[in-house]
Amino acid sequence: MKNQLFLFVSLFVLVACQPKDPIEKQIDDLLSQMTLEEKIAQMNQLSGGYYSEDLESAVRAGLGSMLNSVGEETNYYQRIAVEESRLGIPMLFARDVIHGYRTIYPIPLGQAATFDLALVEEAARLTAQESMQAGIRWTFSPMVDISRDPRWGRVAEGYGEDTYLASMMGAATVRGYQGFDSIVQLAACVKHFVGYGVSEGGRDYNTTWIPEIQLRETYLPPFKAALDAGSLSIMCSFNDINGVPSSANKHLNVNILRHEWQYNGVLVSDYASSQNMIAHGNCHDLREATLLSINAQMDMDMENHAYSNHLKELIEEGLVKEQQVDVCVRNILRMKYRLGLFDNPYCAVENPVYYSSESLSAAQRAAEESAVLLKNNGILPLSSTPTILVCGPLAHSQHDQNGTWCFDKVDSATVTPLMAFRELERAGKIRLIEQMGKHWSREVSQSNITQLTRLARQADVVLFFGGEESILSGEARCRAHLNLPGDQSAQLRALKAIGKPVVLTVMAGRPLCIGEDINMVDAVLYAFHGGTMQGPALANLIMGVVSPSGRLPITFPQAVGQIPMYYNKKNSGRPTSNPVLYDDIPVGIEQFSIGADSYWLEYGDKPLYPFGYGLTYTTFEYGPVVLSDTIIDKSAIIASCEITNTGTMDAVAVPQLYIRDLVGSITRPIRELKGFQRVTIPAGESRTVSFEIEEADLAYWHLAQGVDLGADGDYTFSAEPGDFHIWIAPNSAEGQAARFALKK
Ligand code: NOJ
Numbered sequence: 001m002k003n004q005l006f007l008f009v010s011l012f013v014l015v016a017c018q019p020k021d022p023i024e025k026q027i028d029d030l031l032s033q034m035t036l037e038e039k040i041a042q043m044n045q046l047s048g049g050y051y052s053e054d055l056e057s058a059v060r061a062g063l064g065s066m067l068n069s070v071g072e073e074t075n076y077y078q079r080i081a082v083e084e085s086r087l088g089i090p091m092l093f094a095r096d097v098i099h100g101y102r103t104i105y106p107i108p109l110g111q112a113a114t115f116d117l118a119l120v121e122e123a124a125r126l127t128a129q130e131s132m133q134a135g136i137r138w139t140f141s142p143m144v145d146i147s148r149d150p151r152w153g154r155v156a157e158g159y160g161e162d163t164y165l166a167s168m169m170g171a172a173t174v175r176g177y178q179g180f181d182s183i184v185q186l187a188a189c190v191k192h193f194v195g196y197g198v199s200e201g202g203r204d205y206n207t208t209w210i211p212e213i214q215l216r217e218t219y220l221p222p223f224k225a226a227l228d229a230g231s232l233s234i235m236c237s238f239n240d241i242n243g244v245p246s247s248a249n250k251h252l253n254v255n256i257l258r259h260e261w262q263y264n265g266v267l268v269s270d271y272a273s274s275q276n277m278i279a280h281g282n283c284h285d286l287r288e289a290t291l292l293s294i295n296a297q298m299d300m301d302m303e304n305h306a307y308s309n310h311l312k313e314l315i316e317e318g319l320v321k322e323q324q325v326d327v328c329v330r331n332i333l334r335m336k337y338r339l340g341l342f343d344n345p346y347c348a349v350e351n352p353v354y355y356s357s358e359s360l361s362a363a364q365r366a367a368e369e370s371a372v373l374l375k376n377n378g379i380l381p382l383s384s385t386p387t388i389l390v391c392g393p394l395a396h397s398q399h400d401q402n403g404t405w406c407f408d409k410v411d412s413a414t415v416t417p418l419m420a421f422r423e424l425e426r427a428g429k430i431r432l433i434e435q436m437g438k439h440w441s442r443e444v445s446q447s448n449i450t451q452l453t454r455l456a457r458q459a460d461v462v463l464f465f466g467g468e469e470s471i472l473s474g475e476a477r478c479r480a481h482l483n484l485p486g487d488q489s490a491q492l493r494a495l496k497a498i499g500k501p502v503v504l505t506v507m508a509g510r511p512l513c514i515g516e517d518i519n520m521v522d523a524v525l526y527a528f529h530g531g532t533m534q535g536p537a538l539a540n541l542i543m544g545v546v547s548p549s550g551r552l553p554i555t556f557p558q559a560v561g562q563i564p565m566y567y568n569k570k571n572s573g574r575p576t577s578n579p580v581l582y583d584d585i586p587v588g589i590e591q592f593s594i595g596a597d598s599y600w601l602e603y604g605d606k607p608l609y610p611f612g613y614g615l616t617y618t619t620f621e622y623g624p625v626v627l628s629d630t631i632i633d634k635s636a637i638i639a640s641c642e643i644t645n646t647g648t649m650d651a652v653a654v655p656q657l658y659i660r661d662l663v664g665s666i667t668r669p670i671r672e673l674k675g676f677q678r679v680t681i682p683a684g685e686s687r688t689v690s691f692e693i694e695e696a697d698l699a700y701w702h703l704a705q706g707v708d709l710g711a712d713g714d715y716t717f718s719a720e721p722g723d724f725h726i727w728i729a730p731n732s733a734e735g736q737a738a739r740f741a742l743k744k
């Protein structure tokens with residue numbers, strides 16, 4: 001007992017004697033000088049983008065942050081904050097810089113298709129450089145909402161369906177934005193906390209119901225990974241989750257975020273998300289929304305006008321304590337100190353450098369690596385000096401190929417596929433025929449089909465650039481049908497009818513159900529919206545300067561009726577191996593049995609393309625998985641596999657490590673991604689790839705021993721002993737499993 005007391009006293013003395021972090025000292029000092037009104041003002045973010053006297057007064061009174069102001073305007077308001085507000089606390093300017101500021105990189109879903117963490121980090125670093133020159137020090141990115149529903153328009157903004165891939169991508173993006181100096185460049189804001197991608201029916205802002213175990217296993221880890229990478233902030237989501245809107249969700253925002261994860265960065269509302277709680281129906285008015293939000297420790301109010309209108313009165317009435325406000329203000333000031341705003345509040349507006357050669361080449365590489373080759377009957381890459389017809393609604397749409405969320409791009413700086421092929425013609429590498437008849441992916445007139453087929457007859461090959469206009473994906477752009485819009489399928493049918501080889505390139509913000517279109521063409525590149533340099537990137541891929549290396553970060557369903565569809569599903573009690581399909585059921589025989597398996601009559605249980613899928617211009621042969629040991633106990637084992645490039649072109653293989661826990665106290669998915677690599681393998685050569693697996697990689701959330709299913713909250717994160725399958729495979733549906741066991 002005496003010993004314990006001694007230990008306790010020593011520990012106390014040790015902690016008390018630690019020198020206080022200088023930033024915390026500065027915060028203490030500043031906070032002690034602030035009035036309640038000034039504290040509340042710091043907790044507000046208002047939308048700028050225009051000059052107004054009202055905004056100026058808010059800034060003079062100590063406004064904490066503005067979104068949507070850029071360049072000169074940020075310096076204009078910052079000067080008022082620094083020179084005319086009582087304490088001169090600088091403001092923090094925020095913006096949705098989602099996949100590039102001026103130079104636009106592929107949409108995040110496309111970035112995920114690169115499986116290239118270094119490149120994604122580099123794109124974020126270059127984005128930070130461009131944004132900072134315009135005064136933007138806080139971006140509302142990365143979005144790490146897992147979504148398994150391509151109807152949801154915001155699937156474009158995330159990293160796809162997989163928790164591991166999204167965690168890695170989100171963390172890489174945070175590292176890129178924030179850098180590694182003690183002064184952060186561009187503060188990241190991981191969003192939307194949490195479950196937003198699960199909206200019922202793929203309809204934006206809709207209700208979500210997520211059991212705690214699934215929340216922890218699938219939806220929370222990418223947030224934790226981004227916070228572990230240092231993200232200075234996190235944003236609430238719009239949805240209600242299990243009946244409680246995120247902005248007021250104490251379980252998420254307090255129990256998990258603040259207590260379990262010990263996070264002291266800034267939790268910002270989404271745009272008016274507290275106000276939205278009135279429509280959600282969990283509070284009567286903005287005053288109550290304010291109370292619920294502050295009690296869930298939402299630090300900053302983005303355009304809700306809730307804290308500014310009601311927080312003071314709630315404190316005066318004793319319903320909220322001033323200490324609650326202090327905690328929030330501390331977090332906000334900490335972020336400002338970490339950004340060095342007190343020393344450098346202004347941006348250098350003169351002579352900013354945008355579209356540097358470094359940025360453009362990273363954007364081109366990202367666009368090249370994000371395109372996924374789905375089909376190739378051998379026509380690609382094009383050889384000799386072909387006569388090419390370039391056509392389709394996305395062939396020359398400088399606006400649309402940039403995709404959703406790019407406020408600051410300049411369309412005229414965007415290089416389209418048509419522009420890139422014109423360049424190749426000038427260089428004498430191809431002969432070019434153009435058809436510019438259609439500009440909108442949704443046009444249905446079919447008026448150009450006669451001209452299209454006439455021109456196609458003069459060409460050796462038709463390059464059809466189709467897909468979706470940018471306005472069809474992103475926030476609030478949800479679709480009930482996932483076909484190619486307009487008359488694009490009719491155009492492909494007409495081209496098929498004249499027998500010309502057709503290469504279809506799809507530029508879209510989501511997976512589309514294009515099985516029938518694919519059957520009509522010779523090759524398909526799925527390129528997402530690829531940004532500023534997508535034109536040259538696609539030309540390089542089509543001409544074989546670069547071999548495709550993108551892999552699908554999300555399952556492509558055959559039909560909307562299969563959604564949600566994802567690779568790491570549970571097996572069900574009745575998986576199918578040999579489904580009897582709709583057309584195989586004889587008509588007129590009443591006794592015919594189709595068995596009792598789990599599948600869709602029209603499609604069986606298979607997607608159009610599985611997660612991780614992607615072809616290249618060579619062929620890879622994966623050898624068996626070799627394990628350094630078949631038992632994991634205290635130490636890790638190494639799984640290796642030899643991959644041989646059996647074709648004639650150098651190319652990048654993307655080996656993916658999957659495991660399956662064969663028996664769990666909570667049923668386990670049929671595969672889980674645990675690692676991936678990109679490996680360049682010259683034609684005819686082999687490379688051995690290795691992955692380390694240890695007990696921690698096998699852990700999952702389940703009910704603690706002795707707790708009945710349904711008991712509340714008693715979860716544990718650990719691995720259960722037993723047998724596992726392991727694959728090193730080219731995608732989530734292929735490969736030969738090896739087996740190992742976990743012993744404890
Ligand atoms: C609403 C969106 O949900 C969020 O992602 C975005 O950052 C904010 N608006 C600010 O524009």
